Amino acid sequence: MIIEKSPLPWGLWRIQQFLSNLHLTPNKQRANWINHESITKKFERRRTRGENGEVYLIGAGPGDAELLTLKAYRLIQQTDVVMFDWLVNPDIINMIPRHVERIFVGKKCGQHSMQQADICQLMVEVAQTGKNIVRLKGGDPAIFARAAEECEILAQHQIDFAIVPGITAASGASAYAGIPLTHRECAQSVRFITAHLKSASDEPNWRALVAGASACYGETLVFYMGLKRIGTIMQRLEKHGLPSNTAVAVIDQATTTQQQVCVGTLDNIAQRVSSENFQGPAVTIVGEVVNKRYQVNLSLLSNSVKPLYANA
Ligand SMILES: C[S@@+](CC[C@H](N)C(=O)[O-])C[C@H]1O[C@@H](n2cnc3c(N)ncnc32)[C@H](O)[C@@H]1O
Numbered sequence: 001m002i003i004e005k006s007p008l009p010w011g012l013w014r015i016q017q018f019l020s021n022l023h024l025t026p027n028k029q030r031a032n033w034i035n036h037e038s039i040t041k042k043f044e045r046r047r048t049r050g051e052n053g054e055v056y057l058i059g060a061g062p063g064d065a066e067l068l069t070l071k072a073y074r075l076i077q078q079t080d081v082v083m084f085d086w087l088v089n090p091d092i093i094n095m096i097p098r099h100v101e102r103i104f105v106g107k108k109c110g111q112h113s114m115q116q117a118d119i120c121q122l123m124v125e126v127a128q129t130g131k132n133i134v135r136l137k138g139g140d141p142a143i144f145a146r147a148a149e150e151c152e153i154l155a156q157h158q159i160d161f162a163i164v165p166g167i168t169a170a171s172g173a174s175a176y177a178g179i180p181l182t183h184r185e186c187a188q189s190v191r192f193i194t195a196h197l198k199s200a201s202d203e204p205n206w207r208a209l210v211a212g213a214s215a216c217y218g219e220t221l222v223f224y225m226g227l228k229r230i231g232t233i234m235q236r237l238e239k240h241g242l243p244s245n246t247a248v249a250v251i252d253q254a255t256t257t258q259q260q261v262c263v264g265t266l267d268n269i270a271q272r273v274s275s276e277n278f279q280g281p282a283v284t285i286v287g288e289v290v291n292k293r294y295q296v297n298l299s300l301l302s303n304s305v306k307p308l309y310a311n312a
Contacts (some may be wrong), residue, residue, distance in 0.1 A: 086138050227278060227282040250278065252282040
């Protein structure tokens, strides 16, 4: 766990804040001060009354920092503490005002900085000091992100919380790769599947997945957390009856400047991906929609001018 706090005493911190505000317009400087002063006063009031802080479970989106919602941005500016995961883009971390405490609680496959139970416990302890917390997660906080466990423990401790949705990896990847997730000619539904189940020996319900995907106007399948198991996933789908020439796309680091897309079929995608040196995170899209891919011009989305929100 890494906790980044301002190392300065209060007086010096205020001088530092004053200096770091100097490049801003006078209106912006005033707004920053008023915002921070009122947040500090609210926290002091809560603390002296022994009240809990509030918790906001917020989705940071899949990668591109500009996919953060305006509500998420506002709440980040108004909080006391941000607890964030490894999938959150560092550009979003840079939007956190300097006076806000940052706690990295990243969990990466095989490299856990903190166990889920410890994250829950820490969240409760911080909220019980009266501080408001933004719990920032990659993508959407309620899709394969263990929001349920966090909500449950907050409810048990009577800590008020709210959830702010984010763009999930499947939506971000499909948009930036130009692959529609549904298409009226070939896919009337879409299913998000985790390849990483609670127990390593558990398996998704392959029969049901294949039945949906092979139905007339079939279902698009999107696998999360499946990059390392791509060979097994493809074999299982084929074994349960999905044709070996079904189209598949793997999108690595979707919506970031490092995004890469590999397209193939059920019987050759694992081999193609292995020669691509994908780093992850990646999602795998299976279904006819991959053949409907359109050429999107990603340079239209690049941000060459200083963004309006870069004020932290
Ligand atoms: C623990 S799950 C979190 C999902 C997240 N809550 C969401 O809604 O996107 C992590 C998985 O999400 C997918 N993922 C997250 N960010 C991604 C990205 N930028 N590109 C591709 N896949 C991504 C990968 O499958 C990764 O293994």
